[in-house]
Amino acid sequence: MATINDVATKAGVSTATASRALNGKSTVDPKLAERVLAAAAELGYQPNGPARNLRRQETAVLALIISDVENPFFTSIARGVEDVAQAVGYSVVLCNSDENPEKERRYIDVAIQERVAGVVLSPTGTTTNVDLLTARSTPLVAVDRPLQDAAADMVLVDTRSAAKEATAHLISQGYRQIGCITGPAGVQTADDRLAGYKDALRAAKRRTSAKLTRRAEYRADGAYAAAIDLLSDSDRPDALLVANSTMAIGVLEALSKLDLRLGTDVGVVAFDDAPWAPLVNPPLSVVSQPAYDIGKVAAQLLMARITDSSLPYTTTTLQATLITRGSSVR
Amino acid sequence: MATINDVATKAGVSTATASRALNGKSTVDPKLAERVLAAAAELGYQPNGPARNLRRQETAVLALIISDVENPFFTSIARGVEDVAQAVGYSVVLCNSDENPEKERRYIDVAIQERVAGVVLSPTGTTTNVDLLTARSTPLVAVDRPLQDAAADMVLVDTRSAAKEATAHLISQGYRQIGCITGPAGVQTADDRLAGYKDALRAAKRRTSAKLTRRAEYRADGAYAAAIDLLSDSDRPDALLVANSTMAIGVLEALSKLDLRLGTDVGVVAFDDAPWAPLVNPPLSVVSQPAYDIGKVAAQLLMARITDSSLPYTTTTLQATLITRGSSVR
DNA sequence: GTGAAAGCGCTAACAA
DNA sequence: TTGTTAGCGCTTTCAC
Numbered sequence: 001m002a003t004i005n006d007v008a009t010k011a012g013v014s015t016a017t018a019s020r021a022l023n024g025k026s027t028v029d030p031k032l033a034e035r036v037l038a039a040a041a042e043l044g045y046q047p048n049g050p051a052r053n054l055r056r057q058e059t060a061v062l063a064l065i066i067s068d069v070e071n072p073f074f075t076s077i078a079r080g081v082e083d084v085a086q087a088v089g090y091s092v093v094l095c096n097s098d099e100n101p102e103k104e105r106r107y108i109d110v111a112i113q114e115r116v117a118g119v120v121l122s123p124t125g126t127t128t129n130v131d132l133l134t135a136r137s138t139p140l141v142a143v144d145r146p147l148q149d150a151a152a153d154m155v156l157v158d159t160r161s162a163a164k165e166a167t168a169h170l171i172s173q174g175y176r177q178i179g180c181i182t183g184p185a186g187v188q189t190a191d192d193r194l195a196g197y198k199d200a201l202r203a204a205k206r207r208t209s210a211k212l213t214r215r216a217e218y219r220a221d222g223a224y225a226a227a228i229d230l231l232s233d234s235d236r237p238d239a240l241l242v243a244n245s246t247m248a249i250g251v252l253e254a255l256s257k258l259d260l261r262l263g264t265d266v267g268v269v270a271f272d273d274a275p276w277a278p279l280v281n282p283p284l285s286v287v288s289q290p291a292y293d294i295g296k297v298a299a300q301l302l303m304a305r306i307t308d309s310s311l312p313y314t315t316t317t318l319q320a321t322l323i324t325r326g327s328s329v330r
Numbered sequence: 331m332a333t334i335n336d337v338a339t340k341a342g343v344s345t346a347t348a349s350r351a352l353n354g355k356s357t358v359d360p361k362l363a364e365r366v367l368a369a370a371a372e373l374g375y376q377p378n379g380p381a382r383n384l385r386r387q388e389t390a391v392l393a394l395i396i397s398d399v400e401n402p403f404f405t406s407i408a409r410g411v412e413d414v415a416q417a418v419g420y421s422v423v424l425c426n427s428d429e430n431p432e433k434e435r436r437y438i439d440v441a442i443q444e445r446v447a448g449v450v451l452s453p454t455g456t457t458t459n460v461d462l463l464t465a466r467s468t469p470l471v472a473v474d475r476p477l478q479d480a481a482a483d484m485v486l487v488d489t490r491s492a493a494k495e496a497t498a499h500l501i502s503q504g505y506r507q508i509g510c511i512t513g514p515a516g517v518q519t520a521d522d523r524l525a526g527y528k529d530a531l532r533a534a535k536r537r538t539s540a541k542l543t544r545r546a547e548y549r550a551d552g553a554y555a556a557a558i559d560l561l562s563d564s565d566r567p568d569a570l571l572v573a574n575s576t577m578a579i580g581v582l583e584a585l586s587k588l589d590l591r592l593g594t595d596v597g598v599v600a601f602d603d604a605p606w607a608p609l610v611n612p613p614l615s616v617v618s619q620p621a622y623d624i625g626k627v628a629a630q631l632l633m634a635r636i637t638d639s640s641l642p643y644t645t646t647t648l649q650a651t652l653i654t655r656g657s658s659v660r
Numbered sequence: 661g662t663g664a665a666a667g668c669g670c671t672a673a674c675a676a
Numbered sequence: 677t678t679g680t681t682a683g684c685g686c687t688t689t690c691a692c
Contacts, residue, residue, distance in 0.1 A: 001466060003685055014663045019687055029661060044465060049443040050389070051685035053380035054668050069405045069424070078399055082426060086433075091440050094399075094424035096412060103416075110421050113379040135374060136331060220605060252609045275550060276606035279582045333669055344679045349671060357677065381669035384684050 002043035010039035022047070053115060060090045062302060063111040064120045065104060068218070069096040071246055073272045073291050074122065077143060080295020081120055088303060090117065099124050099218065108132060118302040120295075123147055125186055139305040141298040145188045146315075153301040154315040155294050159189055159271070162287045162320035163196025163241060164203070166269040169285075169322060170239045171204050174330055175267045179212040179237030181226050181247060190215070193243045193271065212237050216247070223250030231258055231266065239267035239328070245274040245286070252280060267328045271320075282326025289320045332373035340369035352377070383445060390420045392632060393441040394450045395434060398548070399426040401576055403602045403621050404452065407473060410625020411450055418633060420447065429454050429548065438462060448632040450625075453477055455516050469635040471628040475518045476645075483631040484645040485624050489519055489601070492617045492650035493526025493571060494533070496599040499615075499652060500569045501534050504660055505597045509542035509567030511556050511577060520545070523573045523601065542567050546577070553580030561588055561596065569597035569658070575604040575616070582610060597658045601650075612656025619650045 008018035013032055020028045021036035022045075039045075053059045064081050066074040078094055085092045093116070097104035101124045111119050112132055118139035121130070126148050133140050140152040147154065170178050180197040183190030194213060201208045214230055216222030223242065227250060230237060242248045248270035252262065260266050263282045270277075273288035297316055305311050338348035343362055350358045351366035352375075369375075383389045394411050396404040408424055415422045423446070427434035431454045441449050442462055448469035451460070456478050463470050463482075470482040477484065500508050510527045513520030524543060531538045544560055546552030553572065557580060560567060572578045578600035582592065590596050593612045600607075603618035627646055635641050 004687095005685080015686080016663055016665095016688080017661085020662090023687085027661065032662085044462070046439070046442050046462070046466075048384070048445065048685050049440075050380040050383035050445060051668090052687075054378070054384050054670085054684090055686045055688085057668070059380070069399075069408055070402065072400065075399045075405065078426070091425070091437075094426075095421070096408070096424075107421075109376070110379075112376050115378065115380060132374070132376070136376075246605070249605050249609065256609070274606070275576070275579050276604070276609070279579065279586070279606070280609050281611035334671095335669080345669090346671080346680075347678060350678090353671085359677065362678085378669050381684090382671075384668090384686085385670045385672085387684070 002045045003048070004045070006043055007036060007040045007045050010043060011035040057115070059115055059117055061114070061116045062090055062092050062118050062120065062299070063095060063107070063114075063116045064092055065095045065097050065107045065111070065122070067097050067099045067104075067122050067124055068246075069094070071218075071244070072274055073244065073289060076291030077122070077295035077298070080292040080297075081299040082295075084296055084299035084303065090303075097124055101125060101128065104128060112136060112138065117306050120298045120302060126188055127186075137309060139302055139309070141302050143294050143298045151313060153298075153305065153313055155298045155301070156315065156317050157289050157294065157320050158317050159287075159289070159320060160192040160196035160199070162271075162322065163193040164199040165322050166285075166287050167197045167200035167241055168204070169324060170241065170267050170269060170328055171200065171206070173267060173328055175239035177212065177235070177237040178206075178239040178241065179214070179230055180241045180243075181214050181216065181223055181230070181251060182243040183218045183247075184215055187218070190218070190243055193241070197241050218244055218246060220246050220250035220253070223247035224254050225250075227251045227254035228257065231255070231260060238265065240269075242268060242270040245270055245272035245277070248272075248274070248284065252284075263327045263329055267330070269322070269328050273323060278325065280327070282329070285325045285328035286323050287320050288323050290318050293318060332375045333378070334375070336373055337366060337370045337375050340373060341365040387445070389445055389447055391444070391446045392420055392422050392448050392450065392629070393425060393437070393444075393446045394422050395425045395427050395437045395441070395452070397427050397429045397434075397452050397454055398576075399424070401548075401574070402604055403574065403619065406621030407452070407625035407628070410622040410627075411629040412625075414626055414629035414633065420633075427454055431455060431458065434458060442466060442468065447636050450628045450632060456518055457516075467639060469632055469639070471632050473624050473628045481643060483628075483635065483643055485628045485631070486645065486647050487619050487624065487650050488647050489619070489650060490522040490526035490529070492601075492652065493523040494529040495652050496615075496617050497527045497530035497571055498534070499654060500571065500597050500599060500658055501530065501536070503569075503597060503658055505569035507542065507565070507567040508536075508569040508571065509544070509560055510571045510573075511544050511546065511553055511560070511581060512573040513548045513577075514545055517548070520548070520573055523571070527571050541565075548574055548576060550576050550580035550583070553577035554584050555580075557581040557584035558587065561585070561590060568595065570599075572598060572600040575600055575602035575607070578602075578604070578607075578614065582614075593657045593659055597660070599652070599658050603653060608655065610657070612659070615655045615658035616653050617650050618653050620648050623648060
């Protein structure tokens with residue numbers, strides 16, 4: 001493994017000059033610079049990242065800790081973060097906390113230990129402890145879910161009013177008993193979507209009933225069980241607001257299992273416009289969240305704060321849009 | 331930022347002892363060790379990763395370079411890799427090459443510069459240059475797609491015979507004109523699936539015709555265009571083998587656009603058992619690849635080679651399984 | 661514009 | 677069992 005010393009020797013200059021040339025500093029004789037570059041190429045020189053990072057006390061790496069790599073919503077965020085980071089020469093390391101606070105904590109530790117330049121985090125809970133990050137003043141942006149009074153920028157979606165709008169849409173389509181399947185209590189997006197659902201019922205002077213709402217992990221299987229439970233009742237709901245697209249899969253499976261027709265027997269609107277949503281029969285109505293933009297904005301905020309740590313903390317709230325398709329029409 | 335020196339001072343020992351205690355070496359007096367640990371906790375000590383990596387000349391990090399984060403097939407692989415790595419205390423950084431050889435090269439550079447312990451790569455092409463890795467003897471495992479005579483383990487899927495089996499299934503179901511939509515030439519999985527398709531036609535003494543096959547990027551939009559093109563012909567195919575699940579989305583959109591009924595008008599079998607596959611109407615028949623296991627095996631091979639670099643290179647070929655559902659039945 | 665030299669924080673000889 | 681010390685590869689003063 002050629003080091004910068006080897007390159008310097010080969011080019012007949014000091015390591016200092018080699019370093020300057022390799023980093024494109026202007027204060028170096030073009031002839032020398034060329035010799036250094038040539039030597040580096042010839043030796044197949046690759047800078048030693050750890051050494052550089054140690055010396056510089058900083059890295060050009062962002063950590064992106066998301067709660068579920070297998071959820072298209074989060075991978076879209078990842079794309080947004082990555083595109084911004086790439087453009088300014090930063091790398092992104094993706095860590096999957098799997099909705100597991102323990103794993104999340106481990107990855108935060110790793111991020112600190114590797115001295116990453118900044119962290120984008122979709123917290124597993126509002127109580128996620130980011131003090132370690134704050135203590136070392138590692139820039140942090142929370143996405144999708146807010147963090148209780150943390151020193152961090154946040155990029156959120158106005159998911160409560162989106163849920164309200166979606167529910168109001170179901171009401172306007174003539175569904176009478178509208179239920180809701182949402183995520184675990186304490187997960188802000190889950191609570192917000194449930195709240196928005198209730199907002200709409202209240203606005204329409206409908207009674208809300210605990211019998212019509214279910215909570216489950218943000219996964220297909222939990223949603224499947226919840227849907228079976230909800231829809232097996234004789235007084236079953238005739239429409240459902242579903243809190244994300246993985247859950248929607250479980251709900252649609254339940255419908256099919258119970259021989260209930262989507263749209264006709266049970267209207268459905270689900271959060272997240274998964275690529276397959278238009279393909280089911282009838283096509284699935286969704287609340288489309290601007291996932292890519294969330295990632296993009298988050299990365300921009302992070303880069304800005306890396307450059308200038310004195311910036312005030314901001315919360316950006318993006319809008320979601322209701323896309324009505326056949327599944328919410330009688 | 332407390333350093334190990336601060337911890338040592340606070341505990342009243344030398345840095346060496348502090349280091350040993352922190353790393354759980356047995357050769358240290360339990361009393362002292364305890365004092366060190368207490369001091370570390372009190373100071374909120376977090377080891378400096380770059381310094382440690384520089385000194386140790388190794389990192390407990392694996393790089394996983396995949397060609398599409400938004401494809402469930404690859405995220406399943408990621409889960410497999412991650413689970414194995416976690417279990418032995420390694421971190422995984424996920425890099426998205428986006429089927430772009432340029433990005434792929436950049437990430438390989440990053441992996442080398444950060445001196446990762448090993449790389450799992452789904453190469454964008456067979457010609458992907460991994461010489462840099464080989465030169466520094468960084469352990470490498472290629473997944474999904476083979477690498478031409480590279481010093482690497484490989485974990486592949488017998489996708490050619492799976493394609494043959496899927497096509498034979500379509501033939502047995504009475505489809506007469508079977509077409510194929512596959513990925514770009516030069517991408518081994520794309521070529522293999524096409525070859526398997528032809529194998530089956532040949533075995534059934536059917537003529538193969540270039541008019542029935544199309545190539546496109548492994549994306550929904552490309553497959554959509556290809557399907558529209560293929561199915562608009564008066565002599566259109568009455569069944570299609572589709573090379574992955576993102577493409578399947580495009581194909582199903584095309585079917586719907588052209589008002590052709592899945593299964594009845596056009597039988598379809600697609601690669602990859604996406605979570606939504608059972609939900610379309612009729613449910614989509616698929617070739618299910620053991621993605622999670624690919625990742626798991628790859629990580630195990632990598633860990634083994636990190637431990638013992640003299641191991642012979644192996645190629646593991648896993649089987650795919652045909653899951654027939656309604657979309658391939660008349 | 662260039663070089664000599666210090667030092668980032670850590671681990672691992674080597675000595676005691 | 678513990679401490680002293682060198683040095684991983686790099687960047688960056690500082691002096692010239």
